[in-house]
Amino acid sequence: MSPSPQHPARDTIPVGDIELHDNYLPALAAGDYRVEVTHALRTGPQENAQVVGEEFTAVQNFTVRGPQVAIDTTAVLARQPPDASSGRYAEVLPHVVLGDPMLPWERTMRGAPAGTPWLALLVLTDDQLVGGTTAPTRTISGTVAEFLADDPAVLKPELRVEADVGDADPCAYIKVAATDFHAVAPRLGELRFLAHCRGANTGDRPILGIEEDGLFAVVVAGRFPAAAPPGSTTGTKNIVHLVSLEGHEKILVDNPDFQGRTSVALLSLASWSFWAYPDRQADFADLAEGLTRTPDGARAGREEMWLRLTSPYSDADGTPAPRRQVARRLNDGYVPLPYLTRSGEATYGWYRGPLTPVMPAPMARAAQATTADALIGYDPAWGSFDMSLATAFETGRALALADAAFAQHLLAFKHAAHHLVDTLHHQATSNHLPSDGDGQQGPSTARAAFGTLLDGHLLTALATPPGKPATPWTPPAPAAPLADVTQALDDFLRSEATRATLTKALADGDGLAEHFTPLAQWLGRLLLLYPVPFTHLVPDERMLPQESLRFFHVDPSWLDALLSGALSIGAQSSRDTLQDQIVAATVRAAAARVAAAHRDTLRGTASDAPGPEEAADTADPGDDLGTSARPISGLLLRSALVSGWPNLAVRAGAPGGALLPVLRMDHLAPTVLLCLFDGIPATVELAEPQEGFRFGVEDHGLIPLRNLLPHSAGGLRLGEQIGTDVTFPVWDHLRTGTSGRVLDIGSLIPALRAALDAAHGTSVGPVGPADLAMQMVKVPEAICFTGPNGDPR
Structure with a gap:
């Protein structure tokens, strides 16, 4: 196992795999440092040569900053078991996943070897904590000075506070009864086995606003949760604290001296609680299985x-026509909503969002529409309105008007395009600029014409005596007035030459390019539905009940109407509308490219944003048909899985087995997850995240032994189980004399190494933190659906 990964794990590790490392040590641990440099001048090269004058000395004090009394709340990516959850957790070792892979090793423990973490995870019950009765996890809020103040009843850490920590800085701490602390706290030599580093590919995870380089630190508790005896229906509350042990090194021994104190004070950097039941209640498997059930408990079909x-009527022969029409509408995703016509009549309209x-x-008209009314559908047979695309148009228009920066860029873009078209039209109709010998238009401006004269040896011509003109000069005759000015301008705007010139101007400048990129980026996010209100996506809560998973397609016409509404602001005439349609294909193509690369951009793996020239290459200037060339699908998950496993892995597989690109994966609410896929998946899998796999034992305290040799004699892969009957009894190595089940690492590691040697038939070498983690990892839970509407397996 490598002690310090040196590569970006998120892209080099296959999706679904993990790498385990003993630790991730910083080049320099956090703390206060002093650098002192002396220099002496001598009369000769010999060391005993006489020193000239006094030695020169320079001193530099500096601090390597690192968390000491508190950590950023975003550093904690996952807690297992989840906060406020309940389940059969008696055989699970709680652990916490940290986004900073170096955090547990950024500080040093006095008297401990390198690689010893300063953090530990303590699993406690209410009766083992002192004070803090007003907080759910029994934490006490105060300042650093209050925490370190001497107390004859409480043992405080011998903490050397760094220069960047002030006495008035806030902190949270707990007080644990001294005897209970000795029972549950790891010994100093055991600490390094209870933390390790993991590498995982983060391409199948929501982006949580952190530096997702694929490396994570994991701190594991050494105590199994307290639970009632088997057969009982009573849950036991367990409280978990991520604590700092810095300054408490002297009491992390077998016979500690608490100096007459009855409790120990510890900095609490994170905390949560859960309820452990003898029988399983709501762990990952149960929650995932619940997604496939109807409210009455039956298996949900496709x-x-x-x-x-859900339609109350059947779309079948024999059903009355009105009811059958309602059933068809509901089955197609429509919802009847109140609708007030412009004339003031109250009726209803059918509405279907983009999902x-x-x-x-x-439909081409969605991309060509200039008003919302043009997109209102009416069914004369049933006298009903379809307001879906009209709502999309108005939504896009309202969102554009609400964003002042976007509106300014769009209006400036349209003004620059208007000015450019006027210039092109004037050049095409003016007879004051010379033409070339083939009758084609010559220089496009007076400045360009003067430049042509300079290129034609103007000075030589001026020095030559003028000859007598052969014919009298007459001024050019004015061009004949156009019979239909409006039609002439319309024909000019629709000409291929004008389209090509405008498209080229998007890349060359002329006031267009500087506004093009902001427009494309804003519209790209709009295509991914970021600013669209959730009620426009799911208009009725019954469509997405609690503990449910729903699949969908994305309606390309709805997206086209959404963009049409956003691009409609600032159009004041039919000429503006036609001009907008000319550049619409390039703008929409650029927005689609931004949307496709948006997630990779957030993760820092995308190339530069598409410029006008790339968009022009992929857009047909005469194509007014929409934005989405490929189908988009997705899912909405409303479940405790989202809050309990915030970095839940979601993988969509293509028919050939490759993973479909994820366009968007975001938490819309603490319990709601939205995923958009680029294509139609053949399989969709929800799984526990690789960096958050559970630790623990199987029935009767056994764990299956896994292969530790990269090139084993039996052809096993690294981490693969050696055999179904090759197990190790973890519960034979618990501390004696304690009320809880606390691992005795000093006994466990030698016995585990002996068992691994015997199972491999050869020595596997020293067993480190990553090796122990590999053996204690429980098989991750997952549920797979065959297709966007398939059955789970």
């Missing part, structure tokens, strides 16, 4: 897992 309302249970055919 039809129940689409994002739509649909069917694949709608794209």
Whole structure:
């Protein structure tokens, strides 16, 4: 196992795999340092040569900053078991996943070897904590000075506070009864086995606003949760604290001296609680299985897992026509909503958002619309309105108007395009600029014409005596007035030459390029539905009940209407509308490219944003048909899985087995996850994240032994189970004389190494923290759906 990974793990490790490392040591541990340099001048090269004058001395004090009394709340990526959860956790070792892979090793422990973490995870019960009765996890809030103040009843750490920590800085701490601390706290020599570093590919995870380089630190508790005896229905509350042991090195021994104190004070950097039951209640497997059930407990079929309302009527022969029409509408994802017409009549209209249970055919009019009314659908047979695309248009328009920066860029872009078209039209109709010998238009401006004269040896011509003109000069005759000025301008705007010139101007400048990129970026986010209100996506809560998973397609026409509404602001005439349509294909193509690369941009793996020239290459200037060339699908998950496993892994597989690109994966609420996929998946898998796999034992305290040799004699892969019957009894190595089940690492490691040697038939070498983690990792839970609407397996 490598002690210090040197590569970006998120991209080099296959999705679904993990790498385990003993630790990730910083080049220099956090603390206050002093650098002193002396220099002496001598009369000769010999060491005993006489020193000239006094030695020169320079001193520099500096501090390597690192968390000491508190950590950023975003540093904690996952807690297992999840906060406020309940389940059969008696056989699970709690652990915490940290986004900073160096955090547990950034500080040093006095008297401990390198690689010893300063953090530990303590699993406690209410009766083992002193004070803090007003907080759910029994923490006490105060300042650094209050925490370190001498107390005859409380043992405080011998903490050397760094220069960047003030006495008035806030902190949170706990007080643990001295005897209970000795029972549950790891010994100084055991600490390094209870923390390790993991590498994982983060491409199948939501972006949580951290530096997701794929490396994570994991701190594991050495105590199994307290739980009632088997057969009981009573849950036991367990409280977990991530504590700093810095300054408490003297009491991390077998026979500590508490100096007459009855409790020990520890800095609490993170905390949570959960309830452990003898029988499983709501762990990952149960929650995932619950997604496949209807409210009455029956197995949900394919039809129940689409994002739509359940129809009370059947779409079958024999059903009355009105009811059958309602059933068809509901099955297609529509919802009846109140609608007030412009004339003031109260009626209802059908509405369907961009997330649909069917694949709608794209409609050209959605991308060509200039008003919302043009997109209102009316069914004369049933006298009903379809307000879906009209709502999309108005939504895009309202969002654009609400963003002042976007509106300014869009208006400036349109003004620059208007000015450029005027210039092009004047050049095409003016007879004051000379033409070349083939009758084609010559220089486009007076300045360019004067430059042509300079290129034609103007000075030589001026020095030559003028000859007598052969014919009298007459001024050019004015051009004949156009019979239909409006039609002439319309024909000019629709000409291929004008389209090509405008497209080229997007890349060359002329006031267009500087506004093009901000427009494309804003519209790209709009295509991914970032600013769209959730009620426009899911108009009825019954479509996404609690503890449910719903699949959908994304309606390309709805997205086209959304962009049409956003691009409609600032159009004041039919000429503006036509001009907007000319550049619309390039703008929409650029927005689609931004949307496709948006997630990679957030993760820092995308190339530069597409410029106008790239968008022009992929857009047909005469194409007014929408934005989405490829189908987009996705899922909405509303479940405690989202809050309990915030970095839940979601993988969509293509029919050939490759993973589909993820366009968006975000938490819309603490319990709601939205995923958009570039394509239609053949399989969708929800899984525990690789860096958050559970630790623990199987029934009767056994763990299956896994291969530690990269090139084993039996052809096993690294980490693969050696055999179903090759196990190791972890519960044979618990501390004696304690009320809880606390691992005796000093006994466990030698016995585990002997068992691994015997199972491999050869020596596996020293067993380190990563090796122990590999053996204690429980098989991750996952649920897989065959297709966006398939059954789980």
